[in-house]
Amino acid sequence: MKLKVLIACYSYSGNTLKVAKELKESLSADLTKIEPVKDRFYLLKGWGALREQRAAIKPCTTDLHDYDALVVCCPIWAGKSPAGLNQYLDELQNVKGKKLGAFVTMGGNGNQKATMQIREALSERGMEFLGQMKIASKDLKSGAYTEMVETFAKKFQDS
Numbered sequence: 001m002k003l004k005v006l007i008a009c010y011s012y013s014g015n016t017l018k019v020a021k022e023l024k025e026s027l028s029a030d031l032t033k034i035e036p037v038k039d040r041f042y043l044l045k046g047w048g049a050l051r052e053q054r055a056a057i058k059p060c061t062t063d064l065h066d067y068d069a070l071v072v073c074c075p076i077w078a079g080k081s082p083a084g085l086n087q088y089l090d091e092l093q094n095v096k097g098k099k100l101g102a103f104v105t106m107g108g109n110g111n112q113k114a115t116m117q118i119r120e121a122l123s124e125r126g127m128e129f130l131g132q133m134k135i136a137s138k139d140l141k142s143g144a145y146t147e148m149v150e151t152f153a154k155k156f157q158d159s
């Protein structure tokens, strides 16, 4: 069965959005952009993420009523997910019983907690976690991310 997938993408400088657009093509998915109402200075971005804060976001698709699956994606900030992304997770509706995936883009290759944060927050609300992907800047530069996207997409094609 072909899943109807929503990709919810937070991207500050475009890396995550670039990957999200490729996944969108691969899955014929819809894409909604998560954008903060206010931009914050670099250090406050990191601090908000580190402290698992919330930050107001502009209207976007938060109701999963018409979807079978959700892929949440964002950059890593201070090892974690941006405050606006955390806010988005809180605002999601009709998540129970739906499939979930998460991916992050990041400068380095560290032990990043963001995909776990997304998984935990939404598994608690009854979503079924299908998989994750972590894309480093070097994967974006070399083009290796394309194959990673195809492998990740398969989890949503075969369900």
Ligand SMILES: Cc1cc2nc3c(=O)[nH]c(=O)nc-3n(C[C@H](O)[C@H](O)[C@H](O)COP(=O)(O)O)c2cc1C
Binding pocket: 010, 011, 012, 013, 014, 015, 016, 017, 042, 043, 045, 046, 074, 075, 076, 077, 078, 079, 080, 105, 106, 107, 108, 109, 110, 137
């Ligand atoms: C405030 C801030 C904090 C960051 N913290 C990390 C980090 O802890 N680890 C890491 O690997 N990259 C970190 N980065 C780099 C971004 O995760 C990386 O460049 C990402 O691909 C950006 O995605 P975007 O272009 O979609 O915003 C940070 C970037 C910013 C702006």
